[in-house]
Amino acid sequence: MILASDDYGVQCSSTVNKFWLDITLLIENSANMGSYLRQLTLSLASELTQLSISQTGSFTSRVSIITYASQPKVVGNLNSYQSANEAASALLGLSVLSGDSNSDLASALQLAVNLTKPQSTLQRIPVIVVFAASNSGATNNLFYITQDFQQSFGSVITVNYSPSNSNLGHALNSTASQPEFQFNNDGNLYKNLIWAFSQVNCKCPWYEVQLIRYDNSTNRNIRYAECYRWKQTTLSSSQACSPGYPADFRTKDKETFIKKNLNLQNLWVVLKETPANLWISLHKGSTNNWVWYDINGSEIPLGSYTNWYNNSLTGSCAKTAQTNQWDWSTYQWVTGDCNNSDGQTNGAVCATQACDAEHFCVLDGAVPTN
Incomplete structure (x- = not known):
């Protein structure tokens, strides 16, 4: 999974042979697609050979192909292709329906959702990629067609072959899972x-929050391979989050993201007006310096960002604590005994590795009780 680690965390991997997806290629083949269809199929046929396409194996993806004009047609379902070469051959056999200038995206999308939606918690992560040059159907129900699919951890990626077509742009905007998953047909496709597959391939269970950062250089959100939840616990720092680990707050932006998305300012409701003292991964390491734990258990230096409360720093483990019990949004770092022998720690901010082909987890399973 690990592509790179930066000051924010561990990025989701874009290594193509680590994808674990059920990919449905929803390809318009109306007369409006014209010569673009040949260009598209040649490109996809070549690019699919770089993916590990198979019906079996832990590091493989499956592919289905649907074409559509006035009516959608299943060229091959998720069980049809045993290899990338078989899927590529099917793509190269596609042709434009020269007498059909209609393109019913809604009907095609509904078929794709039915074909791709998860059948069980053990199935690969589902994704639909829409390649469109026009839309002659209604756009008001496109969002609702994919709503349940996306809530079941499915994602929709769109590729626009007619960017000047406002009706098509509106349709694809209603369809894509997020703005970052909308692309035009260009040299960067x-x-x-x-990149979009790498984001789809890396997800957190429903009860955890995935770390996301906005990248100003690309103007899109980037997902990280880290998932968060808070736990009410009085266990020691090393045991509180097992089999996960306490989260790190390496940067101010990361700390702010976790506090906001875990709604830590409202923990007083759960803790019955008791100020929250939650373990984080900051601790004194083997050299007696303050360090964080990384996703793989290695130690990371504290770095330049700190958020210490004015205390003596006598303990060996750190927690984020409400330093003013009357201000429920106030959290700073304080130290404590790692074994919680004083009983002052009542929770932990916990992190786990995101789900993908290298780290399987049940996305829609029950919340762990320990």
Whole structure:
């Protein structure tokens, strides 16, 4: 999974042979697609050979193909292709329906959702990629067609072959899972699709929050391979989050993201007006310096960002604590005994590794009780 680690955390991997997806290629083949269809199929046929396409194996993806004009047609379902070469051959056999200038995206999308939606918690992560040059159907129900699909951890990526077509743009905007998953047909298309697959391939269970950062250089959100939840516990720092680990607050932006998205300012409701003292991964390491735990258990230096409360720093483990019990939004770092022998720690901010082909987890399972 690990692509790179930066000051924010561990990024989701874009290594194509680590994808674990059920990919449905929803391809318009109306007369409006014209010569773009041949261009598209040649490109996809070549690019699919770089993916591990198979019906079996832990590091493989499956592919289905649907074409649509006035009516959608299943060229091959998720069980049809045993290899990338078989899927590529099917793509190269597609042709434009020259006498059909209609394109019913809604009907095609409904078929794709039915074909791709998860059948069980053990299935690969589902994704639909829409390649469109026009839309002659209604757009007001496109969002609702994919709503349940996306709530079941599915994602929709769109590729626009007619950017000047406002009706099509509105349709694809209603369809894509997020703005970052909308692309135009250009020289960066394959690179963008691989990036989108890397984001789709890396997800957190429903009861955890995935770390996301807005990248100003690319103007899009980037997902990280870290998932968060808070736990009410009086266990020691090393045991509180097992089998996960206490979260790190390496940067101010990361700390703010976790506090906001875990709604820590309202923990007083759960803790019955008791100020929250939650373990984080900051601790004194083997050299007696303050360090964080990384996703793989290694130690990371404290760095330049700190948020210490004015205390003596006598303990060996740190927690984020409400330093003013009357201000429920106030959290700063304080130290404590790692074993919680004083009983002052009543919770932990916990992190786990996101789900993908290298780290399987049940996305819609029950919340762990320990």
